[in-house]
Amino acid sequence: MPTMKDVARRAGVSVATVSRVINETRYVNEELRLKVVEAMGDLSYHPNVLARSLRLGVSHTIGLVVPDNSNPFFAEIARAAETVGFENGYSVILCNSDKNVDRETTYVRVLIAKQVDGIIFIATGSDIGNLLELTKQAIPVVVADRDIPQTLADVVLVNNEQGGYDAARYLLDLGHRSIAAIATPLVPSASADRLRGYRRALNEAGTPVREEWVAYGPDSYLGGETAMAQLLQAEQRPTAVFAYNDVMAIGAYRAIKRSGLRIPQDISIVGFDDIALASAVIPALTTVAQPIAAVATQAMHLLMTRIRSSRTDRPGQRIVLDTNLVIRESCAALRP
DSSP, rough: OOOHHHHHHTSSOHHHHHHHHHHHHHHHOOOHHHHHHHHHHHHTOOOOHHHHHHHHHHOEEEEESSSSSSHHHHHHHHHHHHHHHHHHHEEEEEEEEOOOOHHHHHHHHHHHHHHSSSSEESSSSSSHHHHHHHTTTTOOEEEESOOTTTSEEEEEEEEEEHHHHHHHHHHHHHHOOOOEEEEEEEHHHHHOOOOOOOOHHHHHHTOOGGGGGGGEOOSSHHHHHHHHHHHHHHOOOOEEEEEESSSHHHHHEEEEEHHOOOTTOOOOOEEEEGGGGGSSSOOOOOOOOOOHEEEEEEEEHHHHHHHOOOOOOOOOOOOEEEOOEEEOOSSOOOOO
């Protein structure tokens, strides 16, 4: 393997000059810098990035921990975060916890060992142990899509309660009064907030919230299908459903169609997130849109500000973005 001495000999400069070009520690005139760069290319010399990171105390890498990279919502978050990182000179390491706290813990330890400059953290559940470990290690952290105390980290999320309210209010305006909900216990804050908005809208309309019309399942296509199948077994079948997210809503489509019912003629359905697949299914899914790219972008900019700041006592920020209802084809007015 070629060394810095080989590069220096090839370029006709000192080893110190090669080091300055690689590490950008001191000014080197353009003529010498180009000679060094050309010599590195001729010899296929690649600097030891890890060693350089240890010397400078920066790695230009950011960790991104997500609970399920097969979920299009988190895939879109990852893509937006990677784009912002790339534009700002950071590589993003994606860690999929697969909704497993032990796996999440392992990835947190790996990112600490790799000395990443910061982490965007989307927890699997409500346990904050891994977040506390990161703050203990003084690693800058921004939490996305989860509501946690501001004292622990910067937070970027959407107004989940208002989104749930808007979904239920829309179904009420269409004349529905038998409105069910599909939720998940795996994401307590987001799920509870969306249900709170759903209940608020029904209460304001004087419509009783029937607990048998709130079905829970895993945050997945199968979870949505299973929860919908449960709702269809109720003594009184609901005429409309608000699903925790688009993935579960699309799973509910399957249960509805298997039962011989039609969307929206027999049952109207509203999702949450507005993933790309929401407009591709038939009928196209009415949903509460999260500004997914904005969530990732805000989180990345907050994190980079933390990384570049010499202050360790900066107060935590909590950014809450608005949602908006995207009306498509999965809802219809209640027939008399």
